[in-house]
Amino acid sequence: MNRPDVIRTNTADLYDAHVLKNYGRPALTLVRGSGSVVWDDQGAQYLDFTSGIAVSALGHCHPYWVAAVQRQAGELIHVSNLFRNPNQGELAKRIVGYAGPGRVFFCNSGAEANEALLKLARLHGMKKAGGEEGKIYKVICAKNAFHGRTFGGMSATPQEKIQKGFRPLVPGFAFGELNNLASFEELVDDQTAAIFVETIQGEGGVNPATTEFLLGLRDLCNRRDLLLILDEVQCGVGRTGKFYAYEHAGVRPDAVGMAKGLGGGFPIGAIWVGEKSADLFQPGMHGTTFGGTPLACAAALAVLDVLERDQLMAHVAQASVAWIAALQSLAAEFPSQLLGVRGRGFIVGLQLTSDPAPYVATLRDAGLLVPSAGGNVIRLLPPLTATVEELARAVEIIRSVLVAKK
Numbered sequence: 001m002n003r004p005d006v007i008r009t010n011t012a013d014l015y016d017a018h019v020l021k022n023y024g025r026p027a028l029t030l031v032r033g034s035g036s037v038v039w040d041d042q043g044a045q046y047l048d049f050t051s052g053i054a055v056s057a058l059g060h061c062h063p064y065w066v067a068a069v070q071r072q073a074g075e076l077i078h079v080s081n082l083f084r085n086p087n088q089g090e091l092a093k094r095i096v097g098y099a100g101p102g103r104v105f106f107c108n109s110g111a112e113a114n115e116a117l118l119k120l121a122r123l124h125g126m127k128k129a130g131g132e133e134g135k136i137y138k139v140i141c142a143k144n145a146f147h148g149r150t151f152g153g154m155s156a157t158p159q160e161k162i163q164k165g166f167r168p169l170v171p172g173f174a175f176g177e178l179n180n181l182a183s184f185e186e187l188v189d190d191q192t193a194a195i196f197v198e199t200i201q202g203e204g205g206v207n208p209a210t211t212e213f214l215l216g217l218r219d220l221c222n223r224r225d226l227l228l229i230l231d232e233v234q235c236g237v238g239r240t241g242k243f244y245a246y247e248h249a250g251v252r253p254d255a256v257g258m259a260k261g262l263g264g265g266f267p268i269g270a271i272w273v274g275e276k277s278a279d280l281f282q283p284g285m286h287g288t289t290f291g292g293t294p295l296a297c298a299a300a301l302a303v304l305d306v307l308e309r310d311q312l313m314a315h316v317a318q319a320s321v322a323w324i325a326a327l328q329s330l331a332a333e334f335p336s337q338l339l340g341v342r343g344r345g346f347i348v349g350l351q352l353t354s355d356p357a358p359y360v361a362t363l364r365d366a367g368l369l370v371p372s373a374g375g376n377v378i379r380l381l382p383p384l385t386a387t388v389e390e391l392a393r394a395v396e397i398i399r400s401v402l403v404a405k406k
């Protein structure tokens with residue numbers, strides 16, 4: 001594999017001088033990637049189980065994806081949504097194929113997908129209220145959720161560290177306990193339009209919604225004429241071994257949001273809206289300049305092609321069994337450091353007994369890149385292409401760090 005040939009020595013200075021300080025980053029500049037591996041500007045190699053926060057579904061620079069994006073970049077990149085382009089219709093059809101009868105809207109990020117979903121909830125409320133605006137508008141979300149940094153997403157994210165400094169927020173949100181159906185039921189009133197939860201909370205610490213809870217929400221939404229909206233921005237697009245994580249529960253939402261892995265590294269977000277609510281958005285009611293460009297859709301189509309051609313969802317489902325078992329053995333071996341393992345497929349959280357930051361740093365030094373999450377959790381988000389050997393290598397590195405910190 002190639003080593004980086006361009007070494008820029010002033011990157012840190014340029015960041016220090018010119019980039020807004022809204023991120024605390026380690027002193028690490030990544031310059032090249034291939035599959036599950038990335039290299040820094042000093043030539044050091046890392047196993048990348050951050051995957052750009054669950055984005056690089058096919059790993060770095062997958063040849064099929066690169067060829068598709070290069071081909072499309074030489075043909076047509078952007079025309080706006082004032083015109084049709086061939087890739088957007090095709091991608092919408094493929095998403096409908098996974099989600100069921102309905103329609104798709106394309107945007108550029110997870111937060112933007114969620115904004116569209118929250119607007120959908122308001123439109124449903126308005127319809128319920130016989131066309132009257134502002135009467136039925138409330139959305140019930142989960143405590144510990146993360147839905148993005150826009151005002152809508154942030155208002156649906158009841159975390160002090162996310163909301164502090166930005167109040168007043170958008171009104172109309174209430175929060176139940178994940179996996180506590182009664183706490184959601186109690187919050188439903190005559191002003192409620194929708195329930196909006198992550199199928200697996202990612203940033204909140206890899207907390208899966210249980211099958212029982214999701215089925216209970218479905219029933220509650222049916223009884224009270226609420227939309228059941230799922231945020232699969234992080235856990236969707238094959239990451240759990242099925243295209244949508246909710247499929248494991250056998251539940252059907254009314255709408256779902258996705259982004260991250262969909263473009264395999266090219267920014268794209270999407271919402272799927274089921275048939276029942278697909279006509280709530282009428283011409284002029286919502287839009288975006290960049291959403292669903294020929295280039296973004298070509299990238300996403302390439303992701304879906306490889307996902308299907310290489311049966312990556314079956315790979316994730318199979319390979320994750322032994323991998324998660326190996327991680328659970330670590331938890332049994334190092335109980336003073338590791339409380340447990342949560343998640344499904346290739347979205348897994350290791351719950352530590354202490355702050356994950358020193359672990360994330362030591363793992364990085366040992367050659368494994370991982371992000372942390374809320375509740376003292378280290379997240380493991382390998383590309384869906386990660387091999388059994390790479391998964392085992394990650395376990396070895398984690399083990400060596402647990403030994404060193406014992």
Ligand SMILES: Cc1ncc(COP(=O)(O)O)c(C=O)c1O
Nearest residue numbers: 109110111146147148202233234
């Ligand atoms: C579940 C979930 N929803 C929404 C978002 C926001 O997505 P983006 O950062 O693309 O705006 C994220 C990002 O981490 C996420 O995990």
